[in-house]
Amino acid sequence: TIYISIMALIPDIYKNAVVSIGIKNNSGATNWIGTGFLVVRQIDKDGYIPFLVSNKHVFQGEKRIVFKMKEQGSNNWVEVPADLSEADGSTKYVIHNNPAIDIAVLQLDGDFINRNNLEFPAFDIDKNAMSSSELLENGFDDGSFIYMLGFPMGLVVKGASRPICRMGCMARICSEQISETNNILIDIQNFPGNSGSPIISKPELVSITGTKNLSRSLLVGIVHSYIPYNDTLRSSQSGEIVEIRKENSGLAYAHPVEYIREIIDLIQPTVQIEGSTTTA
Numbered sequence: 001t002i003y004i005s006i007m008a009l010i011p012d013i014y015k016n017a018v019v020s021i022g023i024k025n026n027s028g029a030t031n032w033i034g035t036g037f038l039v040v041r042q043i044d045k046d047g048y049i050p051f052l053v054s055n056k057h058v059f060q061g062e063k064r065i066v067f068k069m070k071e072q073g074s075n076n077w078v079e080v081p082a083d084l085s086e087a088d089g090s091t092k093y094v095i096h097n098n099p100a101i102d103i104a105v106l107q108l109d110g111d112f113i114n115r116n117n118l119e120f121p122a123f124d125i126d127k128n129a130m131s132s133s134e135l136l137e138n139g140f141d142d143g144s145f146i147y148m149l150g151f152p153m154g155l156v157v158k159g160a161s162r163p164i165c166r167m168g169c170m171a172r173i174c175s176e177q178i179s180e181t182n183n184i185l186i187d188i189q190n191f192p193g194n195s196g197s198p199i200i201s202k203p204e205l206v207s208i209t210g211t212k213n214l215s216r217s218l219l220v221g222i223v224h225s226y227i228p229y230n231d232t233l234r235s236s237q238s239g240e241i242v243e244i245r246k247e248n249s250g251l252a253y254a255h256p257v258e259y260i261r262e263i264i265d266l267i268q269p270t271v272q273i274e275g276s277t278t279t280a
Contacts, residue, residue, distance in 0.1 A: 003250045010147055010165065010200060010217055014128075016121035018198060020078070021054060022152040028132040030079060031065060034058035035150035035163070035196040037222075038122040039105075039260070041268050049268045050108040050120060052082065053197035053260055056095050059084055059104045064159050068161035069118045077161055080118070082106060096263050102224040103255055105263045123198070126270065129219035130201075131258040132173055132184060140201060140214045144170045148188050148199030148223060158178040166190070167202075170220075171251060183253040190226050190252045198224045223253040225269050 002033040017038045024032040036054035042047055052067065059065070066079040084092055084106065093106040113120055123129060130138065149163040168188025177185060186199060226248050233243040 009145055010149070013121045014123065014198075014200060014217065014219075015149060015163060015165075016070075016119070016149075016161070018051070018149045018166060019069070019161060020156045020163075021058060021196065022066050022156075023062055023064070024066065029161055032151060032154045032156045032193065035133050035194060035200075036067060037149075037196070037198045038108075039125045039264070040120075040122045041264055041270070043268065048110075048122075049126075050110050050113065050122065051079050051264060051267075052106045053198075054104055054221065055104075055200070056102045057105040057224070058196050059091070059106070068156075069113075069120070070161065072117045072119050075159075077159060078116075078118075080116075082108070094267055096259055098182065098259075101255055101259050103222060103259055103263060105260070105267065108224055108266055116227075123219050123259075125219075125261055125264055129257045129261075131261070132178055132221075132256040133175075133258075135173065135201070135214065135218075135220065138214050139204075140170070140173070141218075142170055142172055142174075144204070144214070145202035146170055146186060146188065146220060147167050147202060148190060148194065148197050149200065150190070150223075152191040152192040152193040154193055163197075166171040173256075177178060178256060181253070182255060182259070184221055184225070186252050186254050187250060188223075188252055189248065189250055190223055191214055191248070194223055195225070199223060219257055221256045222260060223252050223254040225253050227251040227253065 021034045022032040023038045036052050039051045040048040063085045068077050093104040129224050140265045148166045171187040172185040201218045201220050203215050203217050229247045229249040233244045235242050
């Protein structure tokens with residue numbers, strides 16, 4: 001008898017942690033503008049700080065957003081409001097010290113989540129994620145398969161909050177690439193609305209002899225833009241440019257996880273828990 005074990009390539013908690021981000025228009029309808037994901041950091045044996053992570057350019061210019069969360073014990077999804085600005089006009093969300101890094105982290109109100117009996121599936125930023133150097137040490141490299149979870153082109157289901165999954169591969173992950181551009185390069189089709197989408201590693205159960213394989217599904221980074229390809233059309237008579245068409249090259253930039261951790265460190269540093277840090 002042969003037994004075959006089928007494992008989930010993406011844990012449900014990861015898919016449920018990805019949220020659509022929207023803004024209310026004057027008529028009260030919601031315009032879905034991007035993607036974010038829920039993250040926690042453990043602060044003691046039973047305590048966690050909740051965060052919403054997205055791109056800086058998704059939050060900028062907005063005073064309030066909404067995102068979907070599910071009521072515990074039901075199939076009822078609600079639009080949860082979140083203020084992005086303080087009364088003095090400053091932002092409630094935190095960005096990286098490096099202005100080139102397009103990440104924003106908003107600390108959420110844990111009491112509000114508990115009072116309203118809301119589910120909070122989330123990535124543990126220390127246990128469910130790996131920095132670029134950790135990934136390379138564990139066998140994740142150029143050509144490794146990845147998933148992107150998000151809400152492109154406003155494709156949000158009213159009665160749920162299930163993201164669209166797209167598959168691709170790591171195009172380039174190396175210290176030189178990250179040092180020069182603060183990015184890893186991924187080969188995946190992303191479109192408006194995917195801003196803020198998490199990038200997840202595909203677990204691999206086999207590897208070439210003598211090499212490591214990353215057998216866990218982990219948070220790898222956050223996508224923020226695609227690389228366009230410009231196709232120039234010239235007049236056959238004058239030789240002048242008459243049109244420039246911008247196409248999606250299929251390559252995209254994503255910031256690696258270490259930059260998300262660095263922002264969360266500004267809000268809530270890692271702490272010792274029963275003799276070990278939360279990053280163990």
